[in-house]
Amino acid sequence: MIIDYSTTIALNCPACGRLERDELNIFALPLAEIKKLHCSCGALKLTVKRKENSRIEIDYFCLHCDTSHQMLVSSESFWHSDSIISLSCKETGLNPGFFGPTEKVNHEIKAEKRDLDLIAAELGFDDFKSPEIMLQALDILDDIAAAGSLSCECGSQDLNIKLFSDKIQIVCNKCGTHLNIPAARNSDLHTLRQLNVVRLHHVQGK
Numbered sequence: 001m002i003i004d005y006s007t008t009i010a011l012n013c014p015a016c017g018r019l020e021r022d023e024l025n026i027f028a029l030p031l032a033e034i035k036k037l038h039c040s041c042g043a044l045k046l047t048v049k050r051k052e053n054s055r056i057e058i059d060y061f062c063l064h065c066d067t068s069h070q071m072l073v074s075s076e077s078f079w080h081s082d083s084i085i086s087l088s089c090k091e092t093g094l095n096p097g098f099f100g101p102t103e104k105v106n107h108e109i110k111a112e113k114r115d116l117d118l119i120a121a122e123l124g125f126d127d128f129k130s131p132e133i134m135l136q137a138l139d140i141l142d143d144i145a146a147a148g149s150l151s152c153e154c155g156s157q158d159l160n161i162k163l164f165s166d167k168i169q170i171v172c173n174k175c176g177t178h179l180n181i182p183a184a185r186n187s188d189l190h191t192l193r194q195l196n197v198v199r200l201h202h203v204q205g206k
Helices: 075-080 102-123 131-146 186-193
Strands: 006-012 019-025 034-038 044-050 055-062 067-074 085-087 097-100 150-152 159-163 167-172 178-182 198-200
Touching: 006 044, 006 075, 006 102, 019 102, 055 075, 067 075, 067 085, 097 102, 131 150, 131 159, 131 167, 131 186, 150 159, 167 198, 178 186, 178 198
Parallel strands: 150 198
Antiparallel strands: 006 019, 006 097, 034 044, 044 055, 055 067, 085 097, 159 167, 167 178
16 A cells, blocks of 8 residues: 655745645654755745644745745645645635645646637737736736736726736726736836736826
8 A cells, every 4th residue: 555645836936926836745744854845946935844733834935925824734744635625815815825636636737838828829929018017917916816906096897908918908988097007027026916906096186
């Protein structure tokens, strides 16, 4: 009988936004020692600690709210889960990462990339200053909208998106109010990830 004590963690880097995966096994996680996982850019993404009470403590840095979160899971869930477990942002409800069986984590990463590639193909991303950043910005806005946190101050959530070479313009179909969101630099993504809510505000006299 073979018992597999391993898991794979995928987390968006809080510094550069890149989604990378790390495989862990029980031998790489001695009891009471802290295991640090870094992005290829050098930024610290999370730490993992195996505690004496058969719990695993995960402290991860969140790109959505620019702070850290802590999660405690049983050793059984960490090493032997049959499904993916989300690392959620407690401030926004969004998920900067997840962990679970290697095969299912890889499948989830490929599915996300496939969805983004389809969007890029439909939108003709060759016209943008930074196609990758524009794509990530749209993905962030999609998560915010899915959480019900994208709206206009007039109360409408009937919004339209217009894409420019270096920005995303969100327009309210009810009152015409619009908001420009820069999407050409890494700093633009960092700013966007800090937003729990995106609300369009009408400017008087315009």
